[in-house]
Amino acid sequence: MSDAPILKISGLHAKVAEEDIEILHGVDLELRKGEIHAIMGPNGSGKSTLAKALAGHPAYKVTGGSVTFRGQDILGMEADERSRAGVFLAFQYPVEIPGVSIANFLRTAVQAHLPEGEELDLFDFQDLLLEKMELLEMDPSFAERHVNEGFSGGEKKRNEILQMAVLKPTLALMDETDSGLDIDALKIVANGVNKLLEADPEMCVLLITHYQRLLDYIKPHHVHVMVQGRIVQSGGPEIALELEAEGYKSWSDIEGAGTATSPVKA
Amino acid sequence: MPQNETIHDLGLDEYKFNFVTEGKPVFEASKGLSEEVVRQISAHKGEPEWMLDFRLKALKVYESKPMPTWGGDLSDLEAVLDEIHFYVRPQDRMGHTWDEVPQEIKDTFEKLGIPEAERKILAGVGAQYESEMVYHSLKKEWEEKGVIFDSIEDGLRKHPDLFREHFSTIIPIHDNKFAAMNSAVWSGGSFVYIPKNVKLDTPLQAYFRVNQERMGQFERTLIIVDEGANAHYIEGCTAPVYSTESFHSGVIEIVVKKNARFRYTTIQNWSNNMYNLVTQRAMVHEGATMEWIDGNLGSKLTMKYPSCYLVGEGAHGEILSIAYAGDGQHQDTGGKVVHVAPRTTSSIVSKSISRGHGRASYRGLLKVHEGASQARSNVECDALLINDTSRTDTYPYIEIEENDANVGHEASVSKIGEEQLFYLTSRGIPEDEAMAMIVRGFIEPIAKELPLEYAVELNRLIELEMEGSVG
Numbered sequence: 001m002s003d004a005p006i007l008k009i010s011g012l013h014a015k016v017a018e019e020d021i022e023i024l025h026g027v028d029l030e031l032r033k034g035e036i037h038a039i040m041g042p043n044g045s046g047k048s049t050l051a052k053a054l055a056g057h058p059a060y061k062v063t064g065g066s067v068t069f070r071g072q073d074i075l076g077m078e079a080d081e082r083s084r085a086g087v088f089l090a091f092q093y094p095v096e097i098p099g100v101s102i103a104n105f106l107r108t109a110v111q112a113h114l115p116e117g118e119e120l121d122l123f124d125f126q127d128l129l130l131e132k133m134e135l136l137e138m139d140p141s142f143a144e145r146h147v148n149e150g151f152s153g154g155e156k157k158r159n160e161i162l163q164m165a166v167l168k169p170t171l172a173l174m175d176e177t178d179s180g181l182d183i184d185a186l187k188i189v190a191n192g193v194n195k196l197l198e199a200d201p202e203m204c205v206l207l208i209t210h211y212q213r214l215l216d217y218i219k220p221h222h223v224h225v226m227v228q229g230r231i232v233q234s235g236g237p238e239i240a241l242e243l244e245a246e247g248y249k250s251w252s253d254i255e256g257a258g259t260a261t262s263p264v265k266a
Numbered sequence: 267m268p269q270n271e272t273i274h275d276l277g278l279d280e281y282k283f284n285f286v287t288e289g290k291p292v293f294e295a296s297k298g299l300s301e302e303v304v305r306q307i308s309a310h311k312g313e314p315e316w317m318l319d320f321r322l323k324a325l326k327v328y329e330s331k332p333m334p335t336w337g338g339d340l341s342d343l344e345a346v347l348d349e350i351h352f353y354v355r356p357q358d359r360m361g362h363t364w365d366e367v368p369q370e371i372k373d374t375f376e377k378l379g380i381p382e383a384e385r386k387i388l389a390g391v392g393a394q395y396e397s398e399m400v401y402h403s404l405k406k407e408w409e410e411k412g413v414i415f416d417s418i419e420d421g422l423r424k425h426p427d428l429f430r431e432h433f434s435t436i437i438p439i440h441d442n443k444f445a446a447m448n449s450a451v452w453s454g455g456s457f458v459y460i461p462k463n464v465k466l467d468t469p470l471q472a473y474f475r476v477n478q479e480r481m482g483q484f485e486r487t488l489i490i491v492d493e494g495a496n497a498h499y500i501e502g503c504t505a506p507v508y509s510t511e512s513f514h515s516g517v518i519e520i521v522v523k524k525n526a527r528f529r530y531t532t533i534q535n536w537s538n539n540m541y542n543l544v545t546q547r548a549m550v551h552e553g554a555t556m557e558w559i560d561g562n563l564g565s566k567l568t569m570k571y572p573s574c575y576l577v578g579e580g581a582h583g584e585i586l587s588i589a590y591a592g593d594g595q596h597q598d599t600g601g602k603v604v605h606v607a608p609r610t611t612s613s614i615v616s617k618s619i620s621r622g623h624g625r626a627s628y629r630g631l632l633k634v635h636e637g638a639s640q641a642r643s644n645v646e647c648d649a650l651l652i653n654d655t656s657r658t659d660t661y662p663y664i665e666i667e668e669n670d671a672n673v674g675h676e677a678s679v680s681k682i683g684e685e686q687l688f689y690l691t692s693r694g695i696p697e698d699e700a701m702a703m704i705v706r707g708f709i710e711p712i713a714k715e716l717p718l719e720y721a722v723e724l725n726r727l728i729e730l731e732m733e734g735s736v737g
Binding site: 091108 | 684688691696704706708709
C-alpha cells in the first residue's frame, strides 16, 4: 500500500457548469508521495480547469472519470471538505476579501481544519503564522492586511504560499504561481515550497506553468504536456526544456488532440 | 400580568424588582391616540403645565400631518396604531412571561451567549438589573464632574430650566409626523448633560442607567454637551429585543456646543413585526464634532436617518451606519447633514446588507446652504446583496447653494461572489462561515468603531444570520 498514489485521476472529463463546453476530455494522472509533477501547455489547454476541478470549484462540473485522493473519492466532496482532507489550490488569481485580515482568515481556516470540538490555541497559531511568514520573508505586519486587498501581484502569490505553509496540505495544486513574480520573489516562493516538501514526505505537488523558469527552483520528477484538454506527452524534466526551446507549436496540429468543434477555455 | 410566582419560576427572584409587588396594572391608557390619552399621560407623570400644553399642541400637529408616502410601506400602520396603548407604565409592560417568548429569540440568546439574567431583560420579561459595582463607581465619578445622567422624566423634574431651554429645540414638533407623535406621547429615554470642558473616558451607557423606563415605545432623549466637553453615549445592544409591541418611535435630540465632541452609538435589533421610526438629530456648534454610529437590524420596517446640523463655523459631522435587512425586512436608513456655517465638514458612510427577500435602502440628504462657504462633504454608500432575491436602492439627495463647496459621493453595490466564496471554502472554511466572513469584512470599517463587546456581538449575530443563507 505504501506506493499507492496520493492522487489518482482516471479519464477525467469536465465542463463549465453553466455551459455545455467540455474542457477536459479524459485526463489520466497519478501522483505518488513526495512527487512533484508539472503540467505545461498553451493557454486554453485546460490546465487551470484541471486544478479548479480537483479543488472543487462549483463553476466546473465533472462529467466523467474519477479522482481519488489518498484512496478516497473526492468528486462528491465540497471544496471545503477537500481542503480539510488535504488538498490545496494556490490560485492563479487570488481573490480580494475586503475587511478580513490575513490573520483572521487563516485562523478561521486552521480552526476549520482541526477535528470537531478541538479549539485552536491562539498563541500556537500566532507562533505558526509568524514562523511561516519568516520562511517566506514577509513582514509580520502583513498579517493585519486585508486578504489580497491592494496587494501587488507578487504579494498575492506569496500570500498563497503562506496559506499553503500554514495549512500544510498533502496535495498542493499550484496554478501559475510563477506568473507575476520577479526572480527574487520566485526564489523565496520556491524555497518555501521546497521546505514544505522536506518537512512532509507524503506531500506532493502539481505545478501548472507556462514556463521552465519555475522548474529551475522547484524541480519536478515528471512533466506532462496538456493540449486541448488532454495530456499528450509525459516524461522527465527534459520535456520542459524541449518545450522552452520549441514552444507548443508542434502540438497545435496534433490529430485528435481535441474535438475540433469544442471551443476551449483556460 | 406577571405575578410574583412567575418571576419565581424564572429563578429571577434573587434580583431586585422594585415593581412586581403589584399584581394589577394601576394605570393603562386606552387604545389609540386621543387628547384624553395625552392628558392622562401628562397627569400621570405629574408634569408642569407647559409640558401638557406642548403635548397637546404636538397631538394636533400629528393629526394634521398625512402619513409619509416616501420611504417604506406604511399602508398597514394606521391599523397597527389603532390597536396600540400609547402609554403603558413600564412595570405593566412586563405583561408576558418567558414561556411566551418565541423559541427563535431564545435560541439567539443562547447562541450569542447572553447571560441568563440579561436574556429575560432583553425579552422584556425582567427588569434591567443593576450592574451595581460598575454603575456606582461610574456614577460617583460622573456626579463629581457635574454630569447629569438621568431618565428623561427625572431630567424634567430635577433640572427644569436646563431641560426647557433645550427640549424640542433641535427637533421641533412640526418636523415630521412621527416626531409630532413622539412629542405628544413620549415616555422614557435619557436626559444627559455634560458640563463645560468635562471629558469622560468611559462611555455613558443607557444600559447602566438604573431606571426601567429606558427603552419605551416612545422614548425621548435629550443630550446637552456643553462647550469643550467630550463624551460617548451608547444605547441599545445587538441582541434581539423582543417586544409584544409592534411600533417604536423615538426622538433623540443632541446639542453639541462650541468645541465639544460627542459620539452617539446605537445598535438595535428589533423583532420582525416592529415598525421602527426614529428621528435623531444633533445641532453642532462652532468647532464641535458630532459622530453618529448607527446599527439597524431586525424590524419589519425601519426609517431612521441620523442627522447633523452644522450651524457653527468649522463644525464637523460624521455618520456611520450599518443596516442589515433580513428576509421580509426593509431598512430605509441613511443620514442627513445640513451645512449652514462656513468651513463645515461632514462624512457619511453607509453600509447595508440584504439577505433573502430583504431590502435595504440608503436615503441621504446632503445640503449646503448659502453662506456655508468652503463646506466639504463625502458620502459613501455600499450595499452587499446575499441572495438573488435581495434588494437594495439608493436615494441620495444633494442640494448645494455654495459654489466652493466640495462634495463627493460614491455608491457601490456588490454581491457575494462565487469566486470569493470558493476562495474561502478552498481553505477549508465551511460555506456559511465563509459568507459570514465576507459580510463581517464588508462592515469592518464601521464595526471597528464600535466598543469591542458590541463589535464581537455584532459579528456573532451576523454569523447566526448567515446560517442557512447558502443555497
